Structures are given as structure tokens and as C-alpha cells.
Amino acid sequence: MKVSESHLLIDAHTFNPYRWLEPNHVKKGGASLGPFVNLAIFSAGVRVCVGWRFAVVELQAFIVELLSNFEFFKTPQIDKIRPEMAIAVVPTIEGESEKGTQLPLKVTFARKGEE
Structure with a gap:
């Protein structure tokens, strides 16, 4: 099934799984927004x-330093953690x-040289 380029721009409301099988289904050009645009913390585009x-x-x-110098272990309360909506999603205990x-974890210094 061959899909024309103009058809690709106007058929968003119809079920057409074949549009993803065509090699040119995405319109080329335009500015790349970057890999972290979904986080909305660095903005995007020219700004x-x-x-x-x-x-x-x-x-x-x-993160590399944190994970190489500390060990993290679960606590019994870890099964009661649930996400709470705030400005960002935060962990709370049920x-x-x-x-x-709250994020109940046991944090200890990592063992060095014992492997």
C-alpha cells in the first residue's frame, strides 16, 4: 500500500498502521528539539x-560517583511506596x-577491593 506524502499530513484521525511501514512517513527537515525536550528543563529550539x-x-x-562509592539496599517499607503528584512526581509511603x-533505602559505603 503506497501512501502519498499529502495523505500523511491529514490522516492523523484515521487508523492507518501502514503509515509506519513506509520508509518516508516522516516529513524531513525542521529543527531538532534535542533528546531531553520531554523533561522541559532545558527548553528547546533556538532558546x-x-x-x-x-x-x-x-x-x-x-551518578557514577554515587553508585561506585555507596551501596543501596531495600527496606521493608519499600513495598508501600507510591507516586504522589506534586510539581514533579515524588515518592511517598502509602x-x-x-x-x-520519603524513599526508605538503606545506604552504606561501598566495599572497596573485596571482589
Whole structure:
């Protein structure tokens, strides 16, 4: 089934799974919004944050250091965690949402040299 390019622009309201099988189903061109546009923290397009790449690299370096220097273990309360809608989704313990954000984990220093 061959789909014309003009048909691709106007058939969003119809069920047509074949549109994804055509090699040219996406209109080429336009500005790329970037990989983190869904987070809405760096903006997008011509007004994108100039330091977004640096911020992402710094966050990745921080996570590597955190995971290499600490060990994280579950606690018995971990099964009661549920997401709570706020400005962002935050973890709370079921029945204790009035206490605010909680994430019950046991954190210890990682063992070095014992592998």
C-alpha cells in the first residue's frame, strides 16, 4: 500500500498502521528539539539552554560517583511506596503522604577491593 506524502499530513484521525511501514512517513527537515525536550528543563529550539550538555555530563558523573562509592539496599517499607503528584512526581509511603516525600533505602559505603 503506497501512501502519498499529502495523505500523511491529514490522516492523523484515521487508523492507518501502514503509515509506519513506509520508509518516508516522516516529513524531513525542521529543527531538532534535542533528546531531553520531554523533561522541559532545558527548553528547546533556538532558546535552548547553552549549558544543557554540560549539565547532563555533570549529572552522569555524579551518578557514577554515587553508585561506585555507596551501596543501596531495600527496606521493608519499600513495598508501600507510591507516586504522589506534586510539581514533579515524588515518592511517598502509602498512608503517610502527610509526612511528605520519603524513599526508605538503606545506604552504606561501598566495599572497596573485596571482589
